[in-house]
Amino acid sequence: MTLVKETDYGTPARDPASSVTLEIDGKPVAVAAGTSVMRAAMESGVRVPRLCATDSLEPFGSCRLCLVEIEGRKGTPASCTTPVEAGMKVTTQSAKLARLRRGVMELYISDHPLDCLTCPANGDCELQDMAGAVGLREVRYGYEGANHLDAAKDESNPYFTFDPAKCIVCSRCVRACEETQGTFALTVKGRGFASKISPGDMLFLDSECVSCGACVQACPTATLTEKSVIEMGQPQDSIVTTCAYCGVGCAFKAELQGNDVVRMVPFKDGKANHGHSCVKGRFAWGYTTHRDRILSPMIREKITDPWREVSWEEAVGRAASEFKRIQARYGNDSIGGITSSRCTNEETFLVQKLVRAGFGNNNVDTCARVCHSPTGYGLKTAFGTSAGTQDFDSIDQADVVVVIGANPTDAHPVFASRMKRRLRDGADLIVIDPRRIDLVQQPHIKAKYHLGLRPGTNVAVINALAHVVVTEGLVDEAFVAERCDPAAFNSWRAFIAEERHAPEAVETLTGVPAEAVRGAARLYATAANAAIYYGLGVTEHSQGSTMVMGMANLAMATGNLGRAGVGINPLRGQNNVQGSCDMGSFPHEFSGYRHVSDDSVRAVFEEVWGVRLGGEPGLRIPNMLDAAVDGTFKGLYIQGEDIVQSDPNTRHVTAGLEAMECVVIQDLFLNETASYAHVFLPGSSFLEKDGTFTNAERRISRVRKAIPPRAGLADWEITMALANALGYEMAYSHPSEVMAEIARLTPTFAGVTYEKLDRLGSIQWPCNERAPEGTPVMHADGFVRGKGQFMITEFVATDERTTDRFPLLLTTGRILSQYNVGAQTRRTANVAWFDEDVLEIHPWDAENRGVNEGDLVELASRAGATTLHARISDRMQPGVVYTTFHFPGSAVNVVTTEFADWATECPEYKVTAVQVRKTSRPSEWQEHYEETRRDTTRRKGRSAEVTGG
Ligand code: SF4
Ligand code: SF4
Numbered sequence: 047m048t049l050v051k052e053t054d055y056g057t058p059a060r061d062p063a064s065s066v067t068l069e070i071d072g073k074p075v076a077v078a079a080g081t082s083v084m085r086a087a088m089e090s091g092v093r094v095p096r097l098c099a100t101d102s103l104e105p106f107g108s109c110r111l112c113l114v115e116i117e118g119r120k121g122t123p124a125s126c127t128t129p130v131e132a133g134m135k136v137t138t139q140s141a142k143l144a145r146l147r148r149g150v151m152e153l154y155i156s157d158h159p160l161d162c163l164t165c166p167a168n169g170d171c172e173l174q175d176m177a178g179a180v181g182l183r184e185v186r187y188g189y190e191g192a193n194h195l196d197a198a199k200d201e202s203n204p205y206f207t208f209d210p211a212k213c214i215v216c217s218r219c220v221r222a223c224e225e226t227q228g229t230f231a232l233t234v235k236g237r238g239f240a241s242k243i244s245p246g247d248m249l250f251l252d253s254e255c256v257s258c259g260a261c262v263q264a265c266p267t268a269t270l271t272e273k274s275v276i277e278m279g280q281p282q283d284s285i286v287t288t289c290a291y292c293g294v295g296c297a298f299k300a301e302l303q304g305n306d307v308v309r310m311v312p313f314k315d316g317k318a319n320h321g322h323s324c325v326k327g328r329f330a331w332g333y334t335t336h337r338d339r340i341l342s343p344m345i346r347e348k349i350t351d352p353w354r355e356v357s358w359e360e361a362v363g364r365a366a367s368e369f370k371r372i373q374a375r376y377g378n379d380s381i382g383g384i385t386s387s388r389c390t391n392e393e394t395f396l397v398q399k400l401v402r403a404g405f406g407n408n409n410v411d412t413c414a415r416v417c418h419s420p421t422g423y424g425l426k427t428a429f430g431t432s433a434g435t436q437d438f439d440s441i442d443q444a445d446v447v448v449v450i451g452a453n454p455t456d457a458h459p460v461f462a463s464r465m466k467r468r469l470r471d472g473a474d475l476i477v478i479d480p481r482r483i484d485l486v487q488q489p490h491i492k493a494k495y496h497l498g499l500r501p502g503t504n505v506a507v508i509n510a511l512a513h514v515v516v517t518e519g520l521v522d523e524a525f526v527a528e529r530c531d532p533a534a535f536n537s538w539r540a541f542i543a544e545e546r547h548a549p550e551a552v553e554t555l556t557g558v559p560a561e562a563v564r565g566a567a568r569l570y571a572t573a574a575n576a577a578i579y580y581g582l583g584v585t586e587h588s589q590g591s592t593m594v595m596g597m598a599n600l601a602m603a604t605g606n607l608g609r610a611g612v613g614i615n616p617l618r619g620q621n622n623v624q625g626s627c628d629m630g631s632f633p634h635e636f637s638g639y640r641h642v643s644d645d646s647v648r649a650v651f652e653e654v655w656g657v658r659l660g661g662e663p664g665l666r667i668p669n670m671l672d673a674a675v676d677g678t679f680k681g682l683y684i685q686g687e688d689i690v691q692s693d694p695n696t697r698h699v700t701a702g703l704e705a706m707e708c709v710v711i712q713d714l715f716l717n718e719t720a721s722y723a724h725v726f727l728p729g730s731s732f733l734e735k736d737g738t739f740t741n742a743e744r745r746i747s748r749v750r751k752a753i754p755p756r757a758g759l760a761d762w763e764i765t766m767a768l769a770n771a772l773g774y775e776m777a778y779s780h781p782s783e784v785m786a787e788i789a790r791l792t793p794t795f796a797g798v799t800y801e802k803l804d805r806l807g808s809i810q811w812p813c814n815e816r817a818p819e820g821t822p823v824m825h826a827d828g829f830v831r832g833k834g835q836f837m838i839t840e841f842v843a844t845d846e847r848t849t850d851r852f853p854l855l856l857t858t859g860r861i862l863s864q865y866n867v868g869a870q871t872r873r874t875a876n877v878a879w880f881d882e883d884v885l886e887i888h889p890w891d892a893e894n895r896g897v898n899e900g901d902l903v904e905l906a907s908r909a910g911a912t913t914l915h916a917r918i919s920d921r922m923q924p925g926v927v928y929t930t931f932h933f934p935g936s937a938v939n940v941v942t943t944e945f946a947d948w949a950t951e952c953p954e955y956k957v958t959a960v961q962v963r964k965t966s967r968p969s970e971w972q973e974h975y976e977e978t979r980r981d982t983t984r985r986k987g988r989s990a991e992v993t994g995g
């Protein structure tokens with residue numbers, strides 16, 4: 047390995063359609079109109095010295111290092127801010143320019159500590175490079191008099207330091223925070239010599255900074271530097287890989303010294319992130335070396351026994367012999383497997399293959415069940431395929447952006463930054479969410495409409511929006527006539543036009559003023575391009591699938607499909623939710639969403655896999671747990687998932703697991719579910735293996751092994767070993783061979799190879815003969831299913847109702863610095879921002895209950911009770927409370943119920959009737975949890991303490 051270099055000056059030309067020819071240092075060069083002279087020079091192979099300019103930011107023109115001479119013009123203009131003109135003659139090198147540049151550099155260096163040899167940026171410092179480039183050999187001005195060399199360091203951020211003594215006030219950091227991240231945390235305070243960079247006159251940690259790292263990336267000096275670089279020194283090697291946190295799928299360079307990661311740097315050529323990152327992907331990778339990592343396979347007879355470390359052979363052998371014993375005693379269908387949306391496509395494909403071909407049943411499910419299964423069902427019904435319609439770049443063409451039940455600034459931060467940029471550039475925003483999420487109002491952004499609906503009334507609101515479209519003559523008749531099924535459209539039009547769907551008719555039910563619904567509908571329907579982005583606030587409802595179809599109806603009726611700037615875009619929670627669904631992890635579908643009952647599809651798999659396959663769908667996760675409680679389901683293999691913490695109604699989950707005779711967990715840590723396990727197989731982190739992830743825009747990206755698996759085997763190798771021990775042979779020598787099998791068996795992946803992924807960087811499926819390099823925008827020439835299918839979306843209220851006993855509604859979500867069940871982020875320094883789930887409660891509801899900020903409160907539903915500390919917040923509407931579920935000790939899913947989406951059994955996390963009251967002690971469940979945790983820690987002799995990483 048060596049350090050990977052990105053494309054320099056990769057920013058797209060402003061107007062690629064029209065070309066301008068000019069001369070640079072006597073050589074003709076043709077560039078797009080609007081290109082800067084600096085970039086034109088770069089394209090002709092000439093590097094003009096620069097400090098305040100960088101290809102990822104708008105030019106600023108402050109450092110005066112990039113001066114050039116232009117024939118016929120006075121003075122020496124800054125090349126970074128001067129646009130090209132036809133026939134221009136530019137000189138970049140002359141004695142005069144050299145003298146001027148040296149003078150500029152001399153001034154910078156005279157107020158800069160000359161400690162290059164001991165500086166952490168030594169070898170990676172643009173100031174140092176530029177001093178060399180302009181030939182500065184001596185500095186005439188000393189440190190005497192006023193200078194900034196004694197300025198105090200700010201080391202409050204856990205991941206980077208701010209050393210103002212090294213700052214040249216080039217303002218790149220300020221601009222990165224504004225333009226790239228959209229947070230506006232930094233300002234230049236003061237003028238001239240007194241000017242300095244400030245995170246709002248406070249420490250970074252206390253400021254608005256969200257620790258995305260964009261300023262650190264942009265800084266040309268060592269002023270903003272990663273602490274890991276200060277501690278370890280400059281990296282020697284790097285390899286490009288994909289973030290293992292959220293569904294944005296950012297590309298990173300893992301920069302290394304031997305087998306140690308020094309830092310993760312967002313990759314400028316990454317097509318999902320274009321060089322940007324968030325605090326999780328950029329900095330929160332320390333969990334991979336956390337002392338809680340389990341590095342030896344372990345077994346035990348009973349779940350009350352201590353764990354015993356054993357060899358891989360013994361652990362895998364035990365799992366296989368137990369599964370065989372259980373099947374011999376209780377029948378073929380008494381065992382199953384769960385794949386993970388955190389693992390690679392290749393790994394999930396192998397787990398479902400193991401279940402179908404090795405176990406001989408279809409009892410395989412995935413954690414995507416509990417988040418986006420309604421997306422699969424709804425979009426497949428409407429359009430014919432289960433995927434978001436656009437690429438992320440599409441947002442740049444949107445004129446109206448609708449965000450429904452999603453909180454991108456916390457859950458999909460890099461895409462949120464992109465979205466915010468588009469909103470600052472003029473697109474209008476509609477937010478449909480019970481909570482006033484950050485996007486509703488923040489610097490330079492204000493939603494035109496925030497429809498703060500009551501949880502559980504999504505379908506009533508989407509129907510009301512569609513009613514306005516249909517009854518006010520806003521239907522795109524030409525699009526519907528050409529692209530959609532006419533009979534289905536006509537019956538939907540008649541249904542939705544009924545007065546009972548009018549915004550006024552549902553106002554009391556939804557809590558949304560009718561005028562706001564009418565205004566939002568008109569804005570969406572009359573925009574040239576309107577795009578819907580949505581999240582789990584849509585899917586995790588008893589009518590999740592109905593809502594997805596409701597959004598599809600709205601987009602079809604207004605013609606907002608099939609081109610850039612429009613579409614229906616699910617924001618996937620975990621890194622590989624899309625991939626785990628694509629790979630056939632659901633019990634009723636093979637890879638590529640083909641039903642197991644289809645004889646012709648089964649025949650293809652049978653031929654390649656060499657076994658007979660069942661045509662009946664298997665058990666979903668909730669069915670497996672029900673069957674376990676009933677005594678018919680006895681063994682479970684879980685790869686990379688913690689169902690005790692993540693799935694609803696924890697008591698039911700643990701009852702199911704307790705009833706099983708062999709639970710095999712493959713994970714990085716002894717997670718909550720491992721408390722009920724008999725075999726533990728230590729998994730590998732994303733840094734330790736090869737494979738691919740598929741992000742929310744269907745983009746397949748490579749995961750590349752940066753370091754060897756710490757426990758000895760990559761996850762795909764573990765599944766393979768288990769299959770072989772069960773007597774079903776798997777013999778892959780590399781995940782590329784698994785991908786070759788996926789491509790052979792899955793029409794939408796037919797053209798995907800590792801060689802092509804390496805060549806193109808990433809590929810959006812479908813990728814096959816018709817689209818050899820992938821498909822950025824779906825349904826451009828027609829829907830996958832042929833004609834778009836309008837569906838009747840009758841609103842049916844959830845059975846979960848508020849009562850006198852449980853008068854409030856609980857809804858749940860995520861926070862930026864933590865991720866999902868927190869197994870990774872809790873084991874990093876991200877706890878500096880958030881180390882406990884809290885209950886957000888409206889001031890009225892708090893006052894009624896005598897609850898003050900920080901009080902311990904009991905949160906009780908008919909499923910169970912837990913306790914949390916209260917945070918009084920008017921982001922919630924009265925009658926609604928909100929929390930996150932990142933910490934196992936808060937046991938939020940003890941409270942959520944077993945209600946689920948009617949079509950897919952996706953749990954209804956977003957609506958639980960609860961009561962809140964002050965308390966002074968933890969719930970019974972939490973006391974039980976603490977006891978178990980102490981016990982596990984004692985038996986394992988490990989600390990479960992959270993530490994920085
Ligand atoms: S902190 Fe870095 S990027 Fe910001 S002004 Fe100073 S030198 Fe420039
Ligand atoms: S880390 Fe990100 S949010 Fe924080 S100051 Fe830098 S650019 Fe702004």
Ligand code: SF4
Nearest residue numbers: 289291292296324327
């Ligand atoms: S936005 Fe998502 S994929 Fe990108 S760095 Fe953050 S967590 Fe990783």
Ligand code: FES
Nearest residue numbers: 098107109110126
């Ligand atoms: S790089 Fe052009 S003025 Fe700084």
